[in-house]
Amino acid sequence: MTYKEFEEEQILSLLIGLTNKISPKFERCTGISSTRLAILQMLCERSEINQSQLQKHIDIDGAAITRHLKQLEADGMVIRYKNPNDNRETFVRLSDEGIERIEGYKSEKRIFIQQILAGFSEEETRVLADFLKRMQNNI
Amino acid sequence: MTYKEFEEEQILSLLIGLTNKISPKFERCTGISSTRLAILQMLCERSEINQSQLQKHIDIDGAAITRHLKQLEADGMVIRYKNPNDNRETFVRLSDEGIERIEGYKSEKRIFIQQILAGFSEEETRVLADFLKRMQNNI
DNA sequence: GTATATTAATTGAGGTATCAATTATTGATG
DNA sequence: CATCAATAATTGATACCTCAATTAATATAC
Numbered sequence: 001m002t003y004k005e006f007e008e009e010q011i012l013s014l015l016i017g018l019t020n021k022i023s024p025k026f027e028r029c030t031g032i033s034s035t036r037l038a039i040l041q042m043l044c045e046r047s048e049i050n051q052s053q054l055q056k057h058i059d060i061d062g063a064a065i066t067r068h069l070k071q072l073e074a075d076g077m078v079i080r081y082k083n084p085n086d087n088r089e090t091f092v093r094l095s096d097e098g099i100e101r102i103e104g105y106k107s108e109k110r111i112f113i114q115q116i117l118a119g120f121s122e123e124e125t126r127v128l129a130d131f132l133k134r135m136q137n138n139i
Numbered sequence: 140m141t142y143k144e145f146e147e148e149q150i151l152s153l154l155i156g157l158t159n160k161i162s163p164k165f166e167r168c169t170g171i172s173s174t175r176l177a178i179l180q181m182l183c184e185r186s187e188i189n190q191s192q193l194q195k196h197i198d199i200d201g202a203a204i205t206r207h208l209k210q211l212e213a214d215g216m217v218i219r220y221k222n223p224n225d226n227r228e229t230f231v232r233l234s235d236e237g238i239e240r241i242e243g244y245k246s247e248k249r250i251f252i253q254q255i256l257a258g259f260s261e262e263e264t265r266v267l268a269d270f271l272k273r274m275q276n277n278i
Numbered sequence: 279g280t281a282t283a284t285t286a287a288t289t290g291a292g293g294t295a296t297c298a299a300t301t302a303t304t305g306a307t308g
Numbered sequence: 309c310a311t312c313a314a315t316a317a318t319t320g321a322t323a324c325c326t327c328a329a330t331t332a333a334t335a336t337a338c
Contacts, residue, residue, distance in 0.1 A: 008252045014271035019158035088316040113147045132153035227286040
């Protein structure tokens, strides 16, 4: 095995190991799972959106979307209602409570990310984001 | 929100999204989960190792190690036996079948990784690995 | 030497993700 | 307009991970 191959193999385990650590830690620090917060943030931007579009933007399986939204609804964070013009679709939007609570989550998230990226220069952050996007495109 | 903050926030979702996609794809391409292959590769290097050490090297929860090894044992890939000098410890090593089958997995893994890292120069791969390690240390 | 603390492994509970199959509704075709 | 195809959401099955609690064996301390 060449040195390059060694380095490449490391990346896979680093990536997976990192995510396995980050996800639970994120939830403990912020009080919400990262996916669920991503959903809420998308609802912030769009005010009203159906689950399919949500799924595309968050880039997650439809089954997961359904379950997250059910839970968010049960928690009083979002409201769901059918599109009267197309009864297949379900629209989702933030509840008043959701709007209120999301700001706290967002600031916790920023603190968390800055901790993860401590020591990274702005340029390094940019390069890292670029690398990750390129890997995403390779899938 | 500044541009830097935007870029930082992206990294978290990219990281998690990437791993969520990679893990199932890895298993479909190679025929084994990445964690389970990591365990087998460690056993390749050490020939005999107890579960605690395995856990430290793979950097995964002990509960997960136990379950993976039970399954690998049921699949005939590894053999487990207690340390006679300390009955708390369980040693693990590859079975003959494990030794035979691992080479195929390893070459599938290399193909998979090269696909994920298509278009990455050697230098970029090195920098990426370094970034991921730095993030790991920040946790 | 007996009580207490530590260590290794396991089990149980809870959460998230994927894939595949199903239901319900709408669109398209002949 | 009736059948067949496509789309949206849901449910069921399976797998992985973490954390917390438990069991069993060994070390340590008094």
